[in-house]
Amino acid sequence: MRRTARDTEESARRVNRRTLLMGGAMAAMFAVLGARMRYLSVEQADEFRLLAEENRINMSLIPPERGLILDRKGGLIAGNEQNYRVTMTREGAGDTEAVLARLTRLIPLTAEDLERIARDLDRNSPFVPIIVADRLSWEDFSKVALNAPTLPGVTPEVGLSRHYPLVEDFSHVVGYVGPVSEKDLAERPDPDPVLRIPEFQIGKIGVERWMEDTLRGTAGNKRIEVNHVGRVMRELERIDGTPGQDVQLTIDADVQNFxxxxxxxxxxxxxxxxxxxxxxxxxxxxxxxxPNLFVRGISQRDYSALMEDDHRPxxxxxxxxxxxxxxxxxxxxxxxxxxxxxxxxxxxxxxxxxxxxxxxxxxxxxxxxxxxxxxxxxxxxxxxxxxxxxxxxxxxxxxxxxxxxxxxxxxxxxxxxxxxxxxxxxxxxxxxxxxxxxxxxxxxxxxxxxxxxxxxxxxxxxxxxxxxxxxxxxxxxxxxxxxxxxxxxxxxxxxxxxxxxxxxxxxxxxxxxxxxxxxxxxxxxxxxxxxxxxxxxxxxxxxxxxxxxxxxxxxxxxxxxxxxxxxxxxxxxxxxxxxxxxxxxxxxxxxxxxxxxxxxxxxxxxxxxxxxxxxxxxxxxxxxxxxxxxxxxxxxxxxxxxxxxxx
Missing domain, CATH: 3.40.710.10 (DD-peptidase/beta-lactamase superfamily)
Structure with missing residues (x-):
């Protein structure tokens, strides 16, 4: 059937209206998408940049330097001494047994030490350092440092550790510090994050315990760059913490010693x-x-000797x-x-x-x-x-x-x-x-x-x-x-x-x-x-x-x-x-x-x-x-x- 001119005109009008409606809808959609893209790429750029950086930059706490404990004349009762230690990462060492064999020729490591090292290596991630030897003498530490090229994965480190120079004189008054335990954390409703740092030490008895918050200080922090598996690549920024406050006691160390x-x-x-x-x-x-025996964890033999003494030391x-x-x-x-x-x-x-x-x-x-x-x-x-x-x-x-x-x-x-x-x-x-x-x-x-x-x-x-x-x-x-x-x-x-x-x-x-x-x-x-x-x-x-x-x-x-x-x-x-x-x-x-x-x-x-x-x-x-x-x-x-x- 042949269409009339009027029918053709009406059909064209409907098509044009439909085209306009579809075009408007598409234009509106592209406008919304454009606005959203601008919001994400411009206005939210900093936030997404930070999220991206968090995938490669970690924040890490730096333990504060513990405050000193002094006698009434200013003499040192409890202080911090340089601690020479050696750490190892499984990832860096490769053949850990061979590396440890070379290391035992440089520093004294007992069979008990080697068992503990193997256990720690198995428990931790390949890139996490574990302590091989602690409180080394300068001579032993120097041997490791000089032979570092032949000891892959082994790192000699210098830090601070608590030291009690007067030994027994103030053992009961001052007490001692030791590694943070689950009990220590449970006793605090909102524990300081620094207490969760591996090997961090906290007061256990005496003045060290009861003035812990005063002596501890506040932690610093550092920004470190890590790779996709979390291994540290480099340090980007460091902000040191605030050292703990010194505590001066009324006790005269010389009288106490006498x-x-x-x-x-x-x-x-x-x-x-x-x-x-x-x-x-x-x-x-x-x-x-x-008290120095307790600083890094007392041995069972030493602890048993103290417990079995009828004079109750x-x-x-x-x-x-x-x-x-x-x-x-x-x-x-x-x-x-x-x-x-x-x-x-x-x-x-x-x-x-x-x-x-x-x-x-x-x-x-x-x-x-x-x-x-x-x-x-x-x-x-x-x-x-x-x-x-x-x-x-x-x-x-x-x-x-x-x-x-x-x-x-x-x-x-x-x-x-x-x-x-x-x-x-x-x-x-x-x-x-x-x-x-x-x-x-x-x-x-x-x-x-x-x-x-x-x-x-x-x-x-x-x-x-x-x-x-x-x-x-x-x-x-x-x-x-x-x-x-x-x-x-x-x-x-x-x-x-x-x-x-x-x-x-x-x-x-x-x-x-x-x-x-x-x-x-x-x-x-x-x-x-x-x-x-x-x-x-x-x-x-x-x-x-x-x-x-x-x-x-x-x-x-x-x-x-x-x-x-x-x-x-x-x-x-x-x-x-x-x-x-x-x-x-x-x-x-x-x-x-x-x-x-x-x-x-x-x-x-x-x-x-x-x-x-x-x-x-x-x-x-x-x-x-x-x-x-x-x-x-x-x-x-x-x-x-x-x-x-x-x-």
């Missing part, structure tokens, strides 16, 4: 403290250990040890009775050698008794019966209140590990702890520092400093941080009548300077440095009635671990107190024989600033003392603390 040597082979502790400021001048626990006895204070506690009982007005310094009690309460007999250490004694003589000769009598009047709760006022039963806040609260028992404490009622016999035992009463050497030193100064002095271990002095408020006066303190101080003077005093043989002859103190002997075993009837077995007849603990507390000079001292000798026997002589030497060393002169000792002892001091000199390290440095 006391540590004086404690010798004993299982013992000694604390010396400034009675006015609370600064701890010495805090020695024996035996010590070498890993325990910090100065703050962790909780001992029955024995007769050193008698000042607490006396002050409680004096404050409550139940006795005066002139009040007397008769000591026949025991008291009977119900069906039980409580003995004095002196089997025949002391006769009639007043406060001064009860302290001087350490009469137990006197305290049995007054304790029944004052009661345990008042005794405990006085004990806490003097710093017992309280955890003192210092940056050291495992600080004990001790035990200052009350009626409520026994009910809560043991679900038992308090008995008079418990009070009698507590009155002479036995029974439930426990105290650390630090707590006993605080007690002595407070008695000597009449102030609520608190112990201090940190003197400055980052070169800035740490300010502490002046200690407040104790709420104890001055006449009561004077009466107890007078009794402590008699302990040392009366011929009947239990520590008369350990007196100081120099009248400007007169020592006041109190001996103590705390039982670690029960003495049966049958044994008392036939005669108590002397300490030297018993196995070491069944002997009494020996204690001594004191301060000097008596007329102008400056320092308080406490000595505890585990299983040492009597306080007068084992602990008091050590305390005298320690406080003389502090007062004189050097080895005590013979004139400070009684004339009839000087021959023996001279021999002892000469032997002691041979144990002391030469010179003072190391100079302050960051290398």
């Amino acid at each position: 006391i540590q040597a004086r404690l010798g082979e004993e299982s013992a502790a000694c604390v010396v403290m400034d009675v006015q400021t609370g600064e701890i001048i010495a805090c020695a626990s024996a035996p010590g250990f070498d 890993l325990a910090n006895k100065t703050v962790q040890g909780a001992y029955p204070p024995g007769s050193t506690f008698k000042m607490v009982t006396a002050l409680a009775a004096l404050q409550d007005g139940l006795i005066t310094p002139e009040t007397t009690h008769s000591c026949p050698g025991y008291i009977e309460f119900g069906d039980r007999r409580f003995h004095c250490w002196k089997r025949g008794g002391h006769g009639r004694v007043d406060l001064a003589r009860s302290l001087s000769e350490s009469c137990d019966v006197y305290y049995y009598e007054i304790a029944q009047k004052v009661g345990i709760d008042k005794i405990a209140e006085m004990g806490r006022k003097l710093g017992l039963g309280i955890r003192h806040d210092l940056p050291m590990s495992a600080i004990t609260d001790g035990i200052m028992p009350t009626k409520a404490w026994k009910k809560e702890r043991w679900d038992q009622d308090w008995r008079i016999g418990d009070t009698i035992n507590a009155s002479i520092g036995q029974g439930y009463v426990l105290a650390s050497p630090l707590q006993l030193t605080v007690m002595t400093a407070r008695i000597a100064s009449g102030r609520a002095v608190l112990p201090r271990l940190v003197r400055a941080i980052g070169g800035q002095q740490v300010e502490f408020p002046e200690a407040e006066p104790l709420d104890i009548p001055a006449e009561g303190l004077r009466a107890v101080q007078s009794g402590m003077f008699e302990v040392m300077n009366s011929q009947r005093g239990t520590a008369f043989s350990s007196r100081i002859a120099d009248e400007t440095m007169v020592l006041a103190g109190k001996t103590g002997t705390s039982q670690v075993r029960n003495i049966s009635a049958a044994e008392r009837a036939r005669g108590v077995v002397s300490n030297d007849q018993l196995p070491w671990n069944r002997r009494d603990h020996a204690l001594f507390v004191g301060y000097a000079p008596y007329d102008n107190p400056r320092y308080a001292v406490t000595v505890v000798v585990e299983h040492g026997g009597g306080g007068s024989a084992a602990a008091a002589p050590i305390a005298r030497d320690a406080i003389l060393r502090v007062l004189h600033g050097d080895i005590p002169p013979l004139t400070a000792y009684p004339a009839n002892q000087r021959g023996r003392i001279e021999t002892d001091l000469n032997a002691l000199r041979e144990k002391l390290r030469s010179g003072g603390g190391a100079a302050k440095s960051r290398a």
